[in-house]
Amino acid sequence: MVNGMEASGGLQWRVRMTNGSSSELLVPESGPIHRTWLGLLGLLVEFTSKFRKFFKKAWALGVDDPKKVIHCLKVGMALTIVSLFYYMRPLYEGVGGNAIWAVMTVVVVFEYSVGATLSKSLNRITGTVVAGSLAIGVHWIASQSGERFEPVILGSSVFLLASAATFSRFIPTIKARFDYGAMIFILTFSLVSVSGFRVEKLFQMAHTRLSTIAIGTSLCMLISMLVCPIWAGEELHLLITRNMEKLANSLDGCVTEYFKEMNSDGDVENEDKDNKSLLGYKCVLNSKGAEDTFANFARWEPAHGQFNFSHPWNQYLKIGASLRTCACCMEALNGCINSEVQAPDFVKRFLSNACIVLSSHSSRVLKELAITITTATRRSTQIDLSVEDMKDAVQELQKTLTSLPSLLTPPPSPFPEAPEEEKKEPISTPTIVPLMEVVPLVTVASLLIEIVTKIEGVVEAVNELQNLADFKPDETEKLKPTSDYQDQQTMKALQQV
Amino acid sequence: MVNGMEASGGLQWRVRMTNGSSSELLVPESGPIHRTWLGLLGLLVEFTSKFRKFFKKAWALGVDDPKKVIHCLKVGMALTIVSLFYYMRPLYEGVGGNAIWAVMTVVVVFEYSVGATLSKSLNRITGTVVAGSLAIGVHWIASQSGERFEPVILGSSVFLLASAATFSRFIPTIKARFDYGAMIFILTFSLVSVSGFRVEKLFQMAHTRLSTIAIGTSLCMLISMLVCPIWAGEELHLLITRNMEKLANSLDGCVTEYFKEMNSDGDVENEDKDNKSLLGYKCVLNSKGAEDTFANFARWEPAHGQFNFSHPWNQYLKIGASLRTCACCMEALNGCINSEVQAPDFVKRFLSNACIVLSSHSSRVLKELAITITTATRRSTQIDLSVEDMKDAVQELQKTLTSLPSLLTPPPSPFPEAPEEEKKEPISTPTIVPLMEVVPLVTVASLLIEIVTKIEGVVEAVNELQNLADFKPDETEKLKPTSDYQDQQTMKALQQV
Numbered sequence: 001m002v003n004g005m006e007a008s009g010g011l012q013w014r015v016r017m018t019n020g021s022s023s024e025l026l027v028p029e030s031g032p033i034h035r036t037w038l039g040l041l042g043l044l045v046e047f048t049s050k051f052r053k054f055f056k057k058a059w060a061l062g063v064d065d066p067k068k069v070i071h072c073l074k075v076g077m078a079l080t081i082v083s084l085f086y087y088m089r090p091l092y093e094g095v096g097g098n099a100i101w102a103v104m105t106v107v108v109v110f111e112y113s114v115g116a117t118l119s120k121s122l123n124r125i126t127g128t129v130v131a132g133s134l135a136i137g138v139h140w141i142a143s144q145s146g147e148r149f150e151p152v153i154l155g156s157s158v159f160l161l162a163s164a165a166t167f168s169r170f171i172p173t174i175k176a177r178f179d180y181g182a183m184i185f186i187l188t189f190s191l192v193s194v195s196g197f198r199v200e201k202l203f204q205m206a207h208t209r210l211s212t213i214a215i216g217t218s219l220c221m222l223i224s225m226l227v228c229p230i231w232a233g234e235e236l237h238l239l240i241t242r243n244m245e246k247l248a249n250s251l252d253g254c255v256t257e258y259f260k261e262m263n264s265d266g267d268v269e270n271e272d273k274d275n276k277s278l279l280g281y282k283c284v285l286n287s288k289g290a291e292d293t294f295a296n297f298a299r300w301e302p303a304h305g306q307f308n309f310s311h312p313w314n315q316y317l318k319i320g321a322s323l324r325t326c327a328c329c330m331e332a333l334n335g336c337i338n339s340e341v342q343a344p345d346f347v348k349r350f351l352s353n354a355c356i357v358l359s360s361h362s363s364r365v366l367k368e369l370a371i372t373i374t375t376a377t378r379r380s381t382q383i384d385l386s387v388e389d390m391k392d393a394v395q396e397l398q399k400t401l402t403s404l405p406s407l408l409t410p411p412p413s414p415f416p417e418a419p420e421e422e423k424k425e426p427i428s429t430p431t432i433v434p435l436m437e438v439v440p441l442v443t444v445a446s447l448l449i450e451i452v453t454k455i456e457g458v459v460e461a462v463n464e465l466q467n468l469a470d471f472k473p474d475e476t477e478k479l480k481p482t483s484d485y486q487d488q489q490t491m492k493a494l495q496q497v
Numbered sequence: 498m499v500n501g502m503e504a505s506g507g508l509q510w511r512v513r514m515t516n517g518s519s520s521e522l523l524v525p526e527s528g529p530i531h532r533t534w535l536g537l538l539g540l541l542v543e544f545t546s547k548f549r550k551f552f553k554k555a556w557a558l559g560v561d562d563p564k565k566v567i568h569c570l571k572v573g574m575a576l577t578i579v580s581l582f583y584y585m586r587p588l589y590e591g592v593g594g595n596a597i598w599a600v601m602t603v604v605v606v607f608e609y610s611v612g613a614t615l616s617k618s619l620n621r622i623t624g625t626v627v628a629g630s631l632a633i634g635v636h637w638i639a640s641q642s643g644e645r646f647e648p649v650i651l652g653s654s655v656f657l658l659a660s661a662a663t664f665s666r667f668i669p670t671i672k673a674r675f676d677y678g679a680m681i682f683i684l685t686f687s688l689v690s691v692s693g694f695r696v697e698k699l700f701q702m703a704h705t706r707l708s709t710i711a712i713g714t715s716l717c718m719l720i721s722m723l724v725c726p727i728w729a730g731e732e733l734h735l736l737i738t739r740n741m742e743k744l745a746n747s748l749d750g751c752v753t754e755y756f757k758e759m760n761s762d763g764d765v766e767n768e769d770k771d772n773k774s775l776l777g778y779k780c781v782l783n784s785k786g787a788e789d790t791f792a793n794f795a796r797w798e799p800a801h802g803q804f805n806f807s808h809p810w811n812q813y814l815k816i817g818a819s820l821r822t823c824a825c826c827m828e829a830l831n832g833c834i835n836s837e838v839q840a841p842d843f844v845k846r847f848l849s850n851a852c853i854v855l856s857s858h859s860s861r862v863l864k865e866l867a868i869t870i871t872t873a874t875r876r877s878t879q880i881d882l883s884v885e886d887m888k889d890a891v892q893e894l895q896k897t898l899t900s901l902p903s904l905l906t907p908p909p910s911p912f913p914e915a916p917e918e919e920k921k922e923p924i925s926t927p928t929i930v931p932l933m934e935v936v937p938l939v940t941v942a943s944l945l946i947e948i949v950t951k952i953e954g955v956v957e958a959v960n961e962l963q964n965l966a967d968f969k970p971d972e973t974e975k976l977k978p979t980s981d982y983q984d985q986q987t988m989k990a991l992q993q994v
Contacts, residue, residue, distance in 0.1 A: 068667045076660035080652045083691040107684040155577045163573035170565050187604045194580040289786045332829035335947045439943050446940035450832045
């Protein structure tokens with residue numbers, strides 16, 4: 001390689017792709033250039049590899065969520081349409097003319113979800129109209145008051161209103177809904193009130209400017225609603241149900257893994273394998289921001305699919321909050337599961353069955369709730385049954401816990417209150433276990449019971465949602481229309497027979 | 498009142514501020530007008546009261562955080578300066594001229610913290626320069642290729658680059674730092690490439706526009722840095738230490754409250770009193786978004802106060818994350834504390850002391866850590882001592898837990914392994930307690946131990962921070978420079994003597 005390059009190039013400086021010192025000894029006069037060249041080459045290689053990595057990541061992002069790619073194409077489309085429209089229109093007057101406002105509107109207003117686009121569009125129009133009218137008024141007053149006071153009036157009005165509008169952006173209710181409108185208000189007010197035009201000319205200008213903004217915003221709204229729309233409401237809906245499923249899988253996975261481990265003792269490598277689904281609850285902990293944003297934008301969206309205009313989006317936030325308290329318990333549970341002190345296997349085995357049954361029932365309830373929300377049907381019977389199963393499992397676990405002390409101390413001979421289970425199956429290992437070793441296990445059981453309480457909160461929130469959003473009755477439940485508790489108990493008893 | 502109004506007004510329609518039907522009987526002909534008037538008056542009163550409420554809230558917000566008010570005044574100031582400057586300057590050419598860019602820059606770029614303002618300013622300038630040069634190039638190519646191909650080249654370049662830049666805004670690293678730059682890139686590119694100007698005129702325009710933007714951004718940067726600056730880094734710093742203190746107070750409060758209740762049984766009303774400080778941990782759970790934002794902006798800030806340019810802001814995020822896992826355990830703990838099943842008082846009393854000592858030691862560690870961060874001093878000795886105390890308290894609690902089973906079942910006569918504490922103080926109530934009733938209490942103890950583990954994680958993260966940020970050594974510790982574990986133990990022993 002080196003020889004070939006030397007042969008082919010009759011150049012003053014010798015390119016040497018060698019590794020290190022020997023090359024520098026051979027060509028001492030071309031040292032700096034050589035080194036620069038090598039440095040540049042290295043930079044290029046590094047840059048190329050970095051760029052490839054970046055591109056791969058971006059590609060994976062696009063493949064992972066095609067909606068994002070669609071959004072980008074939509075933005076490109078809207079911008080091209082509006083640009084070419086103003087480029088070819090005769091009323092075009094250069095960059096300073098109207099095209100500016102149309103292009104700017106599209107760039108600034110076109111957002112990922114329909115709700116966000118609508119919110120920004122309406123904010124932009126309202127802010128412009130309100131500030132424009134106010135500014136024309138102030139402008140007129142200032143122009144009447146003589147040349148000396150004009151800048152004072154203009155300056156102080158800009159100062160006062162800009163400060164007030166900026167402050168309003170800190171107020172939570174305004175920040176959530178009208179933040180962008182307040183910014184546009186400040187912008188328009190300052191621009192108009194310091195403009196040198198006469199009031200009559202301002203009216204004419206306001207007309208063209210408003211119509212340009214209206215064209216820009218309507219184009220954005222139309223494209224975002226008609227071409228593969230991405231609804232904030234639907235995203236929120238999906239996020240909540242996905243979080244429920246993640247939580248259910250985490251719960252199921254963690255508990256099963258914990259009690260499975262004792263069989264394959266020391267097999268730690270397997271632990272990492274399913275870590276991703278086990279740690280799904282962490283996503284739930286961090287999704288508050290996304291939920292708030294989606295709920296905020298969903299309010300602006302018109303009726304679409306199963307959602308009405310006044311769909312109770314706030315209720316989704318409540319469900320999200322109760323899911324998060326559940327995820328918090330999962331975090332604590334995970335801590336206990338990975339605790340250093342672990343109960344001896346035979347004690348673990350003693351609680352194993354009850355815990356696994358409880359966790360699987362709990363996760364089933366969560367999955368049922370996810371189905372209820374996804375299909376927007378009242379599935380009271382199924383859910384009530386699952387909740388009953390879950391409660392039964394809690395009682396079973398509590399019963400098992402009650403008989404645990406017999407493992408801790410050797411059963412004394414006169415023991416009148418020994419539970420019946422004891423007598424049936426004598427425990428094979430009569431070792432005395434210090435309570436300390438059992439504490440993490442008891443905590444796991446107790447946190448599972450705590451998680452059930454939190455899940456009951458989720459059930460309540462979902463029930464409220466199905467009342468507020470008026471979910472349609474389930475077709476399959478029409479055969480057995482009574483959703484009364486007593487009847488269910490009877491049904492369940494019948495099913496078990 | 499009514500009579501007075503009738504007497505004073507000789508009006509056709511009678512104003513009657515009465516309540517209901519008798520008034521309508523007296524003036525049947527003015528019924529609709531009367532009702533409208535009353536309705537309007539009602540609306541006015543309602544509006545006034547709503548406005549007053551809103552104003553009160555806003556006032557409270559301002560009093561609560563004067564920094565926000567200062568920010569508003571700064572925005573007003575910047576905007577007034579730039580408006581009047583362009584209003585009075587001779588090169589001013591109306592709203593379409595340069596003033597637009599200066600005013601717009603100030604409105605859009607001026608943010609709450611210095612970091613955010615700097616980030617937006619630099620993004621705006623970079624985006625404009627890069628997109629402007631690229632667009633002039635594309636514009637030149639398009640203008641050379643004949644009238645037929647010009648719009649095609651322009652349109653497709655806008656489409657491609659706008660789509661690509663929009664997509665880049667989804668990539669997390671770009672979204673965090675260059676989101677605004679990407680938007681400005683799209684805006685400038687579209688504006689310039691579809692402008693009808695010749696390339697030579699574009700250069701001149703670009704010059705004035707850039708200088709206008711530069712004036713706007715430098716004004717913003719100067720005002721935000723020189724007039725009562727609000728540093729994102731300092732806000733992050735404060736947020737983290739405040740969260741530590743909140744967590745410490747919550748922990749202390751919850752545990753004390755839990756064990757105090759048994760003395761004043763049934764005194765539930767008192768519970769709500771300190772709810773606010775007890776629930777401080779909930780703020781910690783929800784502060785991820787704020788932390789991320791502040792850390793993101795803090796990176797743009799120059800050295801200020803105790804912070805260098807390359808201050809390890811990411812480490813604050815790590816501390817925040819470990820505080821949040823701690824807060825999660827608090828949430829679970831709170832669930833157990835408010836659980837329906839509660840241990841009998843005498844069992845509670847059995848663990849009470851150990852739990853309260855542990856929680857107070859834990860919260861002291863958190864408070865010490867907060868002081869360490871606030872003062873930016875290495876206080877290894879104090880912290881190590883507090884951590885040791887905390888660990889000792891854990892062992893004490895574990896020992897107490899070990900002797901708990903004796904409460905659960907009556908102590909059998911041949912009991913060789915009974916702990917010594919037992920023998921010293923015979924328990925007054927020899928009742929058999931079902932384990933089920935003790936489970937929440939054991940869980941509380943276990944979660945307290947879990948919280949200690951999480952706090953150790955926080956200690957580690959803070960230690961890493963003090964190494965990364967090169968905290969100054971504590972003056973008081975110079976007298977006892979050895980921070981070795983053994984020496985501390987000796988010192989502690991000496992202190993106790």
